[in-house]
Amino acid sequence: MAGDRPLLSNRPSSELSNDRDLAEEDALLTGQRTNRNNPKTWKSWREIGLFVWAVVATAVVIVLAVIYQKHQDPKQSSPNPSGKRNLIFMVSDGMGPTSLSLTRSFMQFQNGAPWSEQLVIDQHLIGQSRTRSTSSLITDSAAGATAFSCALKSYNGAISVLPNYEPCGTVLEAAKKAGYMTGLVVTTRITDATPACFAAHVNMRQEEDRIAEQMIGDYPLGRVVDLMLGGGRCHFLPNTTEDSCRADGKDIVALAKKNGYSYISDRKGFDDLKGGKALDFPLLGLFADTDIPYEVDRRNEDEIYPSLQEMAEAALTALSEATKDSDKGFFLMIEGSRIDHAGHHNDPVAQVHEVLAYDKAFTSVLKFLENDPTEGVMISTSDHETGGLATARQLHETYPEYVWYPGPLANASHSAERLTLEYQNFLSHDPSGDAKISFVKDSIITGLGVHDASDDEIFKLVDQPDTAQYQYADLINRRSQTGWSTHGHSAADVNIYSSDPKTALPLVGNHENTEVGDFLREYLGVDVGAVTKELKEKGMGLTVTDVTGTQISWMGKEPEKGERLDGQNHLASYGGDFKKRHLQHGRGCDCGH
Numbered sequence: 001m002a003g004d005r006p007l008l009s010n011r012p013s014s015e016l017s018n019d020r021d022l023a024e025e026d027a028l029l030t031g032q033r034t035n036r037n038n039p040k041t042w043k044s045w046r047e048i049g050l051f052v053w054a055v056v057a058t059a060v061v062i063v064l065a066v067i068y069q070k071h072q073d074p075k076q077s078s079p080n081p082s083g084k085r086n087l088i089f090m091v092s093d094g095m096g097p098t099s100l101s102l103t104r105s106f107m108q109f110q111n112g113a114p115w116s117e118q119l120v121i122d123q124h125l126i127g128q129s130r131t132r133s134t135s136s137l138i139t140d141s142a143a144g145a146t147a148f149s150c151a152l153k154s155y156n157g158a159i160s161v162l163p164n165y166e167p168c169g170t171v172l173e174a175a176k177k178a179g180y181m182t183g184l185v186v187t188t189r190i191t192d193a194t195p196a197c198f199a200a201h202v203n204m205r206q207e208e209d210r211i212a213e214q215m216i217g218d219y220p221l222g223r224v225v226d227l228m229l230g231g232g233r234c235h236f237l238p239n240t241t242e243d244s245c246r247a248d249g250k251d252i253v254a255l256a257k258k259n260g261y262s263y264i265s266d267r268k269g270f271d272d273l274k275g276g277k278a279l280d281f282p283l284l285g286l287f288a289d290t291d292i293p294y295e296v297d298r299r300n301e302d303e304i305y306p307s308l309q310e311m312a313e314a315a316l317t318a319l320s321e322a323t324k325d326s327d328k329g330f331f332l333m334i335e336g337s338r339i340d341h342a343g344h345h346n347d348p349v350a351q352v353h354e355v356l357a358y359d360k361a362f363t364s365v366l367k368f369l370e371n372d373p374t375e376g377v378m379i380s381t382s383d384h385e386t387g388g389l390a391t392a393r394q395l396h397e398t399y400p401e402y403v404w405y406p407g408p409l410a411n412a413s414h415s416a417e418r419l420t421l422e423y424q425n426f427l428s429h430d431p432s433g434d435a436k437i438s439f440v441k442d443s444i445i446t447g448l449g450v451h452d453a454s455d456d457e458i459f460k461l462v463d464q465p466d467t468a469q470y471q472y473a474d475l476i477n478r479r480s481q482t483g484w485s486t487h488g489h490s491a492a493d494v495n496i497y498s499s500d501p502k503t504a505l506p507l508v509g510n511h512e513n514t515e516v517g518d519f520l521r522e523y524l525g526v527d528v529g530a531v532t533k534e535l536k537e538k539g540m541g542l543t544v545t546d547v548t549g550t551q552i553s554w555m556g557k558e559p560e561k562g563e564r565l566d567g568q569n570h571l572a573s574y575g576g577d578f579k580k581r582h583l584q585h586g587r588g589c590d591c592g593h
């Protein structure tokens, strides 16, 4: 081929207007400059004129389109819209991506559904969240929820305080200040880390007595939560009453009433709310001493405890009604709290029913948003993964088969937690050895649906009742070949879901957990910085009386000079903890959630 012929000259002439374009394409392909002289003729001036006209016309069309769209749709999809809006933030505590695989396969098995059948939540996946805290690559729920509430990283155990032990304002507090109504719905103690992080500030999550006081308004900002539904009654009752778990004699229910709250504590009280239509704000509803039972057990005790879905629906109905004539909507946090506990217990039966219950509440929120006239969005995510769950488990030294069986989960009717409680109760009556054996055999068959328990499995339960909970769970884990790598949390990324990926655009993709917090405050358009300032000013020198009568900071135990409240810096490199921890804690240490 002739060297001076354009490389692309064999293209059809219709694609290329003239030789000059060909020369320029050659220059791009070969990296050599074109050399030609082209004086500005009338033709080229005419081309420039046409080009300018085209640019101006396009700009006009874009401007008109934007104006027209604004006119048509006043509730623009943007992370910071103007106008009234509702925000529902759902937290699936401890639910990692594998919890979804586990639950989806279980659902398909149980319903005889095809492999294409999804959970509702599956259809709303938008991204993932990275979860590390300042003190460890593995976060706990306190640091995890502080990332959501304050949009800042802190140490494991921190309830909306920072590593310098100063309080950080939360999105719920700022929402209340801005005129929104606020609510918290959970299935664990309302004083547990996740809900606490929205309306309390303490240096260590264990200070649940203090958290209870703060959540009903006994702290620098006064009352900020309009609605609380969940468990954890025992932290609100004085230590003189039988069901109390408080260290002191303060009656927090009485204090709550003094601060204006209505108080309900049982199923009847909940039913009297008429699904939220007859709910008087502010309301404190505590339906269990500690946690509401796992869904797998609760579903047989419906006359005692409301479900997560029922509580969520009542909250949505009541908050919508109460803000009907307001120019501000509401902020509601709904937590599937005990997915985490099922992970800690390595109990796949409890886990699938917790996730299905969360999926139901999720569905109710979607339905609410579709029907409610006020603009709104739901974001759902987890604070961390729990259990290092795998839908696979190698049972023998030989190379495994690729199998995972949902069947054994479907046959079980109780959680390992419940079976263990019943067993402990039975043991407290000092039964004979034979009676123990038959009790254990019976609980395995009726509680777990397992008909092939080995003698080893039965006698271990009889001889080592202290670890009964793990043993009951493992009977199912071995048969289903469900694997767990820890009874604690893991550093896995967790999923983010939303009712509306357009509005939640800033959370599409892989993000830090603090970016979830950023989205919450930006969507509501609230000033969290002002709340932080107010907390610091009003909290300066503020003390409370502890159980010994000593005056301590309102945020609880303060660190000694040089002391770290998170115990140690878990970011330090490996230092032989593999051996050390056993010496420090001994066997059976169960150190926190």
Ligand SMILES: *[C@@H]1O[C@H](CO)[C@@H](O)[C@H](O)[C@H]1NC(C)=O
Pocket (backbone or CB within 6 Å): 239, 240, 247, 248, 249, 250, 547
């Ligand atoms: C109950 O609390 C009071 C302080 O309010 C304390 O002095 C007392 O020892 C506590 N009683 C029990 C049984 O813990």
Ligand SMILES: *[C@@H]1O[C@H](CO)[C@@H](O)[C@H](O)[C@H]1NC(C)=O
Pocket (backbone or CB within 6 Å): 407, 408, 411, 449, 450, 451
């Ligand atoms: C489930 O229970 C039935 C009897 O109730 C039993 O025949 C079956 O083998 C069990 N399935 C599994 C997977 O354990």
Ligand SMILES: [Zn+2]
Pocket (backbone or CB within 6 Å): 094, 141, 340, 341, 344, 386, 489, 593
């Ligand atoms: Zn946990």
